[in-house]
Amino acid sequence: MDLETKKNVFVTLGRFLNQFAENNSNQDLSVPNNDLFFEEFEQLIQLSQSHNGWYTPEQVYFSIQSWAKALTKENLDQWTSSYDFTIAESKTIALILAGNIPLVGFHDFISVLISGHNVLVKTSSNDQHLLPFLAKYLITLEPQLAQKITFVEGKLENFDAVIATGSNNTARYFEYYFKDKPSIIRKNRNSVAVLNGQETKEQLIALGEDIFRYFGLGCRNVSKLFVPKGYSFDAFFEAIFEYQDVIHYEKYANNYDYNKAVFLMSNYKLLDNGFLTLKEDSSHASPISSVFYEYYDSLAEIEKRLKTEAETIQCIVSNNLVQNSITFGQTQRPQLWDYADHVDTISFSLTIN
Template sequence: MTLETKKNVFVELGRFLSQFSENNSLKNPSVLYNEIFFEAFIDLIQLSQSHNGWYTPQQVYFSIQSWAEALTEENLDEWLSGYDLENNKSKNVALILAGNIPLVGFHDFLSVLITGNTVLIKTSSNDQHLLPFLAKYMIAVESEFVAKINFVDGKLENFDMVIATGSNNTARYFEYYFKNKPSIIRKSRNSVAVLNGSETKEQLAALGEDIFRYFGLGCRNVSKLFVPKDYSFVPFFEAIFEYQDVIHYEKYANNYDYNKAVFLMSNFKLLDNGFLTLKEDKSHASPISSVFYENYENIAELENRLEEENEKIQCIVSNNLIQKSISFGQTQKPALWDYADNVDTISFLLTTN
């Protein structure tokens, strides 16, 4: 299968995904195999919450639209232009996927296949249905993919390299179990935002998207704020008020009530707006429904600290206060070349033979 053929299949997958949105899914008659997959995919989206309570239709549609926007011919060409994909020796690559947000492992899946390798996939118990469905669509478009895509229920065997994603605890197990295989082992990471008080209401509202998208379950969700001393959180709370409906979702509300109670019983001082608590804490990893914050005195010193802690941080959001930070509201819209943990997956797949 040529590189051009593989790219065309993913572009067609992007066209298929572009039909689906929360407010109005419209069938495009020019999209291949809609007669088989269109209604079935809508049914799967509606059923996703029964498979994983955090996978509400709203969150699944957002993930689908993000991938529809990413999987264009222009994006694929730009992403792959710096690599030599023609001489790669095909390998069997095992993927152990997380399930914290919908289709969280799709980029690894895409990377393995676009480089001409065969993928062996062990899905998370929290996300067992979406990726296999998309794989079936791809196989319908190009039958040669049937030999390249394998979902594994039991033990992973006969693989040459592995990409595994999990918590810090499971990462230690992965590192031991796969010590004799070339591997990328992804651990827990969090994202942070750096504020200085000059942010507009629109920017702070966009920060709410970085906090609340996927209920805060992704490594790209902002879970920690760095603010100057005597920073007023009033504009922040006013700007994120538009996200108040999150408290009407039972699983989120249960976490809000529980974590708030734990904090209060421990006599922690909290800022609270009825659907989000702010707690002063040096950790980057806050629980669902809470964001930690910490004061800083010098932006240069903070930037040095964040650089030292880069292995714990996935994204930094700011209004150009920190080098290589990203804009408010963009954490859950990574480009194809925005690699998790800043590890170039394509280079790994190409150079390890």
């Protein structure tokens, strides 16, 4: 199967996904195999929350629409243009996927396939349904993919390389278990925002998207704010009031109540607006419903700090205050060429021998 065929298959998948949106799913009769897949996928989206309580329809639709926007001919052409996809023979790359947000492992999945290799997938128990369904749709578009995609529930066997995503604890296990295989082992990371007090209300509202999308469960969600000494959080709290409805979701509310109680019992000083707590803390990894913050004296100091801690940071958000930062509201809208942990999975796939 040549590269153009694979790209066309993914473009068609993007068209299929583009039909599904919250309160506005519309069937496009020109999309192949809709008679077999449209209603079933709509039902799966509605059932996702019963499989994983954090996968509300709103969040699943957002993930689907994000992938629909990514899987265009223009994006796929740009993504693949800088690689030489000539490989001696197809290998099998095992994927051990996370399940913190819907379709979180889909980028690894398509990266391996577009590279020409076979993919052996072990899904997370928290996300066992969406990716296998999309794989089934891809196979109906291009039956040759049936030989290239395998899902396993038990032990991974007969593979040449592995991409595994987990916590810092599981990463140590992965590093030992897969020490004899080419591998990408992903650990815990968090995203941060650097503010200077000059942000507009629109930018701070967009920052709320970076914080609350997927209830803050993703490594691309902002969990830490760096602010200048003397910073007032009034404008921040006013802007993010737009996201107040998050507290009406029971799982989030339970986390808010629990984490706030833990902080208060420990006599920590908190800033609180009724659905989000802010706690001064040097760590980047805040619990659900809380964001940590830290004061800084100079941007140069923060730039140095972020470089030192680069291995624990996924995204940096700012209004061009520091190098390699992205704009507000974009952390959960990555492009195809935005690689997790800044590790190029296609280059990795193409160098397996």
